[in-house]
Amino acid sequence: MRCHTIIPLLAVLGIPTIGTAAEPAQSSSHGAHVHGQAQLSFATDAQQVELLLESPVANLLGFEHAPGSAAEKAAWQQSQTLLQSGQWLQLPPAANCQLQQQQLNEPWSKSADPHHHADVELSLTYQCSNPAALTEVRLDLFRHAADLHQVDVQWVSGQQQGAATLTLKQREFRLVPAN
Ligand SMILES: [Zn+2]
Numbered sequence: 001m002r003c004h005t006i007i008p009l010l011a012v013l014g015i016p017t018i019g020t021a022a023e024p025a026q027s028s029s030h031g032a033h034v035h036g037q038a039q040l041s042f043a044t045d046a047q048q049v050e051l052l053l054e055s056p057v058a059n060l061l062g063f064e065h066a067p068g069s070a071a072e073k074a075a076w077q078q079s080q081t082l083l084q085s086g087q088w089l090q091l092p093p094a095a096n097c098q099l100q101q102q103q104l105n106e107p108w109s110k111s112a113d114p115h116h117h118a119d120v121e122l123s124l125t126y127q128c129s130n131p132a133a134l135t136e137v138r139l140d141l142f143r144h145a146a147d148l149h150q151v152d153v154q155w156v157s158g159q160q161q162g163a164a165t166l167t168l169k170q171r172e173f174r175l176v177p178a179n
Pocket of ligand 1: 033035056058064116117118
């Protein structure tokens with residue numbers, strides 16, 4: 001089941017969280033839809049890490065309409081597998097984090113955007129046995145997303161919080177461990 005323990009921290013920052021499938025589609029309260037850019041919110045509390053990645057689909061696939069051709073469907077399938085695997089992100093090995101759950105939205109479900117803009121909203125939850133080692137996070141997303149140039153990060157760790165801007169040349173951000 002979905003764990004809600006960290007969600008309030010994200011809400012404090014004004015970071016929208018992903019609704020459960022049962023909820024009606026929220027009107028777009030997410031971060032700005034700017035091609036080339038994505039938002040990552042990262043929260044850690046005790047042994048849990050929860051992150052939310054929001055990105056225009058175009059950054060990942062190079063197109064933003066619902067996949068139509070077999071090639072487009074295959075590209076989307078590959079992208080989903082990568083996102084949900086968490087392999088686009090590196091947490092410090094010493095923190096010993098295990099991916100517990102993942103939730104990826106269906107970007108074209110709410111549909112009716114005449115301009116065909118669509119966003120990926122991915123949430124990943126980790127359990128880390130040594131959260132004191134959570135001092136930096138590295139993104140390997142850029143090499144998988146050719147049209148992604150910048151990721152704006154907001155993090156919360158216990159009582160600390162901060163922000164970072166990641167690019168192909170600056171793929172890591174540092175944070176203060178919660179404990
Ligand atoms: Zn768009």
